[in-house]
Amino acid sequence: xxxxxxxxxxxxxGIIPAIFLASGCKDAGYLDxxxxxxxxxxxxxxFVNARPIDAGLSFWTFTDKVTPTPVAINKASEYLPTVFxxxxxxxxxxxxxxxxxxxxxxxxxxxxxxxxxxxxIATFYHTVVAARTANNKADSLILFxxxxxxxxxxxxxxxxxxxxxxxxxxxxxQNGKTLFNQVAYGRxxxxxxxGEALSAWSLGPFETVDxxxxxxxYINAANSAKVGSASLPLEAGKIxxxxxxxxxxxxxxxxxxxxxxPVK
Numbered sequence: 001x002x003x004x005x006x007x008x009x010x011x012x013x014g015i016i017p018a019i020f021l022a023s024g025c026k027d028a029g030y031l032d033x034x035x036x037x038x039x040x041x042x043x044x045x046x047f048v049n050a051r052p053i054d055a056g057l058s059f060w061t062f063t064d065k066v067t068p069t070p071v072a073i074n075k076a077s078e079y080l081p082t083v084f085x086x087x088x089x090x091x092x093x094x095x096x097x098x099x100x101x102x103x104x105x106x107x108x109x110x111x112x113x114x115x116x117x118x119x120x121i122a123t124f125y126h127t128v129v130a131a132r133t134a135n136n137k138a139d140s141l142i143l144f145x146x147x148x149x150x151x152x153x154x155x156x157x158x159x160x161x162x163x164x165x166x167x168x169x170x171x172x173x174q175n176g177k178t179l180f181n182q183v184a185y186g187r188x189x190x191x192x193x194x195g196e197a198l199s200a201w202s203l204g205p206f207e208t209v210d211x212x213x214x215x216x217x218y219i220n221a222a223n224s225a226k227v228g229s230a231s232l233p234l235e236a237g238k239i240x241x242x243x244x245x246x247x248x249x250x251x252x253x254x255x256x257x258x259x260x261x262p263v264k
Contacts, residue, residue, distance in 0.1 A: 101139035156211045
């Protein structure tokens with residue numbers, strides 16, 4: 001493939017804006033730099049093990065293992081460089097090499113309203129969660145795009161995800177005030193998956209909140225029963241994902257995990 005053909009292909013894939021962002025070069029485009037001198041072009045993914053099963057997970061893109069060590073239950077990997085665009089993401093359990101779940105994300109190198117399921121985007125940061133289905137009978141994968149811009153002065157950024165199978169749709173309440181309403185299983189609070197509000201950030205939005213300790217109750221939205229509570233210390237200038245995990249009537253028991261994201 002000659003250079004002109006390659007440039008046309010890149011334009012068709014819609015990744016030129018991301019390429020120029022990644023290059024850091026003011027006087028030359030990414031494609032005009034000698035191949036040996038080009039910075040690597042990657043998407044970045046933090047992999048989360050949110051399954052209610054006490055086993056470490058290894059994550060793969062196609063047949064390449066991305067995580068250097070297994071991700072423990074209720075933990076996240078750091079952001080790791082990965083391929084982007086049309087990407088198959090898989091995970092394996094323990095030392096087993098058989099995929100527990102596999103999902104093809106992509107068909108577009110950029111986020112589009114019609115390109116679902118959208119995949120990792122070059123130079124963007126993402127969170128990919130290994131979870132169970134709502135009935136806890138199978139494994140699944142969920143992808144979010146991460147807006148890691150710093151919060152406003154004195155504030156924190158918080159994303160809440162409901163990942164406890166069997167807990168039902170949840171309201172997150174502080175001192176009788178509902179902070180997050182009707183959060184369905186596998187969804188982030190205030191997410192928009194379709195319509196005019198749809199964007200990469202709307203799949204798993206971060207909300208700006210006051211710094212300090214956030215004491216919350218989790219209320220089943222269908223019957224108003226309290227299913228759990230948590231105390232969440234949030235520091236100014238930091239970005240967090242908080243997710244419910246575990247099981248209501250079995251082990252591991254229902255609880256809350258907190259992931260701190262780097263500011264980019």
